[in-house]
Each structure stands twice: as structure tokens, then as C-alpha cells.
Ligand SMILES: Cc1ncc(C[n+]2csc(CCOP(=O)(O)OP(=O)(O)O)c2C)c(N)n1
């Protein structure tokens with residue numbers, strides 16, 4: 123509360139500051155008058171949306187002598203909310219990591235590589251990514267991070283929290299809003315032997331820089347006959363957030379995964395996010411590392427081992443089943459696992475393959491699974507035509523044609539730019555229900 | 568008021584403003600409309616009725632409003648995602664703008680664009696762009712069309728201090744001057760791009776000088792003074808319309824609210840914001856002027872505010888109750904079906 127009883131306020135005066143799971147904002151008086159009573163105490167938590175927070179009296183406007191001032195307090199859950207309920211932060215806005223935004227995620231199918239009895243630490247994907255960068259920066263003085271708002275602001279999505287404090291301005295660098303420029307600088311520094319991590323506030327803005335990612339980073343090793351290397355990671359959130367419209371909601375997986383010379387990684391849970399980012403930073407090649415904003419706040423088990431690495435290029439079977447194979451990456455893995463639970467109730471045993479890396483793609487794991495289940499559903503957040511699912515289906519048809527009992531089905535975004543309206547957005551994006559329906563369809567159920 | 572900064576001196580005298588009463592009262596009304604609209608949008612956001620990103624224009628009202636006076640019939644406007652105020656200043660219906668914010672079929676983009684993506688061909692408003700800096704080349708392209716058709720129109724291109732660092736801005740500047748395109752670049756320098764101050768992002772912080780190496784004249788303007796904005800706008804528009812090419816106006820302004828709704832704002836102090844609100848508020852500044860000139864007394868200004876609040880309340884109610892788009896709308900507007 124910025125005001126106290128007895129204060130005179132006019133329209134537009136700030137009367138309170140509120141924090142919700144998705145917004146930090148000021149509430150202005152909509153009318154003028156003297157504050158008669160505060161109905162919500164300083165620092166109160168869990169105030170309901172539309173609950174009056176103060177009462178004004180003696181308003182100067184004739185129409186409303188007594189007008190309650192409603193303060194937005196808790197955000198109503200949005201339609202089409204992610205499985206973990208994380209509301210969007212903002213690179214249109216650059217939001218903080220709300221402390222209360224931690225949700226539990228379930229990732230099944232432990233890595234075989236882990237020694238028995240390994241301790242697990244509950245970690246959000248956001249912190250797992252940060253830990254990966256911090257560990258690699260401690261290990262190798264050539265590794266540094268640059269991007270918009272990565273240093274002082276601690277990252278638009280708080281992924282680089284505390285890195286500036288530990289590593290200083292030389293190694294955690296705030297750039298101007300000049301994606302094409304700083305991506306080029308990153309590749310140049312990599313050509314000179316450094317190991318940059320270039321953060322894009324979101325991959326939508328990497329379109330400004332895609333020339334350097336492809337023409338400069340991906341192709342130069344080849345063009346130089348093996349002389350010029352760029353060990354560089356381009357990372358940031360990819361795919362749809364919530365209600366941010368067409369220009370801020372695109373899955374670029376298929377774009378980058380079609381380019382020779384690039385490696386493309388798209389993890390789902392925190393253990394993979396950490397282990398794969400560490401591998402990506404060490405990789406001598408340019409790696410496009412696709413994260414997902416809607417999973418940043420989700421907590422998963424991360425193995426408590428000294429140097430947790432997950433190899434690039436290996437898919438992971440997250441759930442074993444006999445009847446149908448679901449292939450997904452990034453946030454869609456969570457959807458696939460939920461769909462598998464729902465399908466189990468109906469007696470359909472689902473195998474869920476988390477691709478984790480899109481280039482090089484682990485076709486063997488996919489093909490092996492389809493040879494067992496004889497049915498394939500691919501799930502991606504991006505558009506279907508020329509997409510990841512199309513590539514997987516082609517490979518399966520190529521290598522396991524005789525094993526297929528039904529044509530593969532792709533679950534993907536509708537073939538339109540992502541709309542803003544809540545109802546249209548839900549219709550446009552993949553959902554657990556759409557996956558369940560597709561799985562049943564290939565099982566002829 | 569406006570400081571010239573080009574290496575190529577172009578003598579442009581800004582006459583001391585002597586605006587008429589009606590115009591000033593109109594400014595007052597427009598600025599109040601924007602402020603009350605944005606305050607209400609912030610509240611609807613808090614109530615979960617507006618989703619995603621929502622960037623408010625509070626503090627910058629004098630720019631969109633003052634520049635209107637420089638606009639001629641058919642002139643175009645283009646800006647970024649902080650565009651609600653520009654649309655209201657252009658006279659667009661607050662109901663259609665608010666309904667777009669709530670994602671309804673009656674919204675100006677039929678609910679498909681949202682806060683950052685609003686357009687109106689009728690108002691010559693070309694958006695509403697979410698990619699920082701994109702509007703600068705697009706707006707220069709509008710000016711190219713004007714030059715091509717030789718129709719006397721001017722394109723007004725608005726962008727932020729942060730956007731001023733994008734490479735395409737300078738590619739556009741070069742072509743605009745090279746081809747004498749009728750474009751006015753309006754840099755809304757509110758001192759921050761998200762959490763990054765101009766000092767931390769720009770080697771040359773006087774953004775009106777950014778045209779010097781392209782021979783584009785520029786001027787610094789008090790963007791909190793609607794009359795100063797109007798005068799500078801007229802001068803720049805006249806320059807562009809008369810065939811002399813582009814002009815850069817750097818509007819010194821301030822954003823009162825967070826970058827968008829989820830900005831904790833740790834990069835500046837509450838004192839800094841309060842000081843601007845208290846000493847430089849564009850609306851209070853104009854109201855004092857109205858009173859000093861005896862154009863309006865407090866009661867009249869209150870009456871304007873009451874009228875504006877009623878309009879905003881209506882718009883909010885409309886935006887809340889009007890229906891969402893028909894599901895079939897999901898697939899429309901991807902392509903045009905007929906060849907003209
Ligand atoms: C190409 C691109 N990069 C980054 C972003 C994320 N972003 C949105 S607004 C913004 C800050 C822009 O600041 P400024 O140009 O000063 O405009 P203001 O918000 O102050 O009006 C950033 C970094 C974006 N939308 N597009």
C-alpha cells in the first residue's frame with residue numbers, strides 16, 4: 123500500500139503495488155477522494171481478484187461519491203494454461219521468476235547411466251540451466267555469456283540469475299537490442315577460439331540473427347576445409363508462451379534441425395536441460411539450444427553428481443509401452459506423458475520417446491520403438507508441413523515400413539500464425555486431448 | 568525547444584507556440600483518454616481479462632497526441648508494441664482497441680492480434696509490431712510508396728531508444744536520405760529499454776544525432792510538453808513533405824509503469840519515477856497551461872476527465888462482454904482468396 127487512511131488521492135495516483143504470479147504492477151485510483159479505510163493490510167497475500175482494497179469517500183466526481191477501488195491481486199488461471207500452470211513472464215516484458223511459480227514435474231524413465239543410489243536434488247529447469255552455465259564457466263575461462271538483459275536484470279526469465287555476481291561484467295555481458303550484431307560478434311569470438319553462450323531473449327528474436335547462425339556459424343567449418351571452428355551455443359526460450367500472439371510464439375525446431383553444421387537440442391526436464399547444456403557448451407560445434415518458457419518454473423529431479431553430462435544425439439524412452447509410440451521433444455514430452463496416463467486408463471499402453479536432440483536425430487531409438495508398437499504419433503508445437511514429425515515419419519516409413527499397422531499421425535500446431543484470442547489459441551496448439559485422440563486413431567479405437 | 572543536430576544545416580525555425588484554445592482543450596482530452604484507458608487496461612490485465620504482454624503508454628501521452636497536429640490526411644503511422652495510445656490519438660474507437668486487448672471478435676484485429684498487434688487501414692495505422700526495430704524499415708517502406716506515387720503523404724515512424732540500436736534502423740536511414748523519402752522518425756526516448764538505460768546500451772546517447780552520418784537532420788524535443796511536440800512535429804513533417812527527405816525527432820520522455828506487466832522495475836528507484844511524475848507530467852503540465860491562459864478552470868478540466876472516464880468504462884464493459892471470435896476464424900486471413 124502506498125496510501126494510508128486520511129490521504130487525499132486523485133485519479134491516476136498510485137495507491138498500491140501488487141505482485142501476482144504473472145505481473146508486478148501499480149494500481150491507480152480510478153476516482154478521487156479521501157482514503158476512508160484500507161481493506162487489505164500491507165503485505166497481504168492471497169488477495170482475491172476484484173476484492174476491494176480501499177474505500178474512498180467524498181469523491182469529487184458527482185457520479186460516484188463512494189467508490190470501492192478494486193485491486194487486481196491474483197490472476198485468474200488462463201485458458202490453455204500449461205501443465206505446470208506457469209504464467210508467461212515477458213520478453214515483450216522481461217519478467218521475473220516469480221518465487222511461487224515452482225511446480226512439480228514428473229519425468230519418468232531414469233537414465234540407465236546413473237549409478238544406483240545417486241541422490242536427486244529438486245531443481246527447476248530455470249535453475250538447472252543456470253547451474254550448467256555456472257559450472258562450465260568455472261571449468262573453462264573461455265566460456266562467457268552475452269545477450270539482452272542477461273547481467274544486471276538477471277535474465278528476462280531469470281535464467282542467468284546470480285551469474286553476474288559470480289563472474290563479473292567481463293564474462294556476463296549485457297548487449298544492446300541488436301541480435302544480428304551480437305550473434306555475429308559471438309560467432310567471430312568463437313572463430314577466435316572463445317566459447318560464447320549467446321542468449322536470445324526468445325528464439326523469435328533470433329530470426330534477426332539467423333543469417334549468422336546458419337551462414338556464419340554452421341557453414342564455415344566446411345567452407346574453410348576444416349580450419350575455422352565455432353564452438354558456440356545459441357540458447358533461449360522457443361515455442362509458444364501464453365497469449366503473446368503470432369510474432370512471439372513460434373517453434374523453430376524444424377528450421378534449425380534442417381541445417382547441416384548445426385546441432386540442435388531441445389530438452390524437456392531439468393536433468394536433461396543441465397546435462398545437455400553442459401555438453402552443448404563443451405561441444406566444438408555450433409549448438410542451437412531450444413528451451414521452453416512454460417517449463418522454466420517446473421521442478422524435476424537432477425542427479426547430484428559432480429559433472430552431470432547428458433550426451434547430445436541420444437533420445438530417451440521415458441515410458442515403456444506396447445501399443446503405440448509417442449515421439450515428442452521439449453514441452454510436448456510433458457503433454458505426451460500426460461496423454462499416456464490417460465490412455466493407460468483406457469487400456470492403451472503407450473511408449474513415450476523424448477527426442478532431446480533433433481540434430482543429430484536418434485532415429486534408431488524411434489525405429490526400434492515403432493518396430494515394437496507398430497504405431498506412431500509425433501508431437502510438435504510447430505507447424506506440421508515440412509516439420510519434425512514429417513521427418514520422423516519419413517524415416518520410420520523408410521526403415522520400418524513393414525512394421526506399421528497404421529499410417530503415422532502428426533499432432534502439431536494448426537497451419538496458421540498463432541492467434542491471440544484465448545479460445546482460438548487453445549484450438550491452435552497441441553493439447554493432451556489431441557494427443558490422446560491421435561493415439562486412439564492409430565490404434566483404431 | 569528543439570535543438571538541431573545535423574551536420575548538414577537545414578534552417579528550420581520553430582515558431583513560439585501560440586495555440587488556440589480549442590486545440591489545447593482537445594489535447595487535454597486526448598491525453599486524459601489515453602491515460603485513463605491505459606490505467607483501465609492495467610486493471611483488466613490484473614483481473615486476467617488481458618493476457619500475454621501488455622505495454623502501457625502512461626507518461627508518454629504528449630507524443631502521440633502532439634504529433635497528431637502534424638499529420639495530414641492520408642499520412643501513415645507505424646510503431647511497435649506500445650501502441651494503444653497512438654491508436655486512441657488517431658481517433659480510433661476505444662471499444663475496438665479494448666476488445667482487442669481482451670481478445671474478442673469486435674477487436675480491431677478481430678481478436679487475432681492482441682495488445683502488440685493492432686492495425687487500422689481506415690486510420691492509416693500500420694501497427695502494432697512485436698519485433699523491436701521492424702517498424703523502422705516498414706515505415707520507411709511506407710514512405711517509399713509515398714515517394715513512388717508522389718502523393719504528398721508523409722510516414723510517421725515511432726520507435727524506442729532501445730530499438731534505435733537495431734541495425735535495420737541505419738540501413739533504413741541511409742536509404743531514406745539517399746532517396747529523399749518523406750518520413751519523420753520519432754524516437755520515443757523514455758530512457759529505458761526494459762531494464763537497460765540508454766547510457767548502458769548506447770555509445771551516442773543523444774539519439775537525435777544518430778542521423779548525422781547519413782546527413783539526416785535531427786532535433787531533441789521535450790516529449791512531456793505537448794505543444795513542443797506539436798511544433799517540432801509540424802516542422803519535421805513540413806521538411807519531409809516538401810521533398811527534403813527524412814527528419815529525426817528525439818522525444819525525451821519517461822515511462823511511468825514497468826516495461827510490460829511483469830517488470831519488477833529494480834533498475835530504477837521509486838524516487839526517480841516520482842520525481843518525473845511530480846515535475847514533468849505531461850498532462851498536469853498542460854492543465855496548468857490551460858489554467859494560466861484562462862482557457863479552462865479546474866472544474867472544466869474535471870468535467871473532461873469525467874467524460875473520458877465514462878468512455879473508458881464503457882469500452883471496458885464492452886470488451887468484457889462482447890463475444891470471443893468464432894472458432895472458424897482460426898483459419899481465416901492466412902491468405903487472400905481472390906486476385907483483384
Ligand atoms: C528483435 C527483438 N528483440 C528483443 C525483443 C524483446 N523486447 C521487447 S521490447 C524490448 C525493449 C525495447 O525498448 P525500447 O525500444 O526503448 O522501447 P520501449 O519499450 O521503451 O517503448 C525488448 C528487448 C523484441 N521484441 N524484439
Ligand SMILES: [Mg+2]
Nearest residue numbers: 727728759760
Ligand atoms: Mg525505451
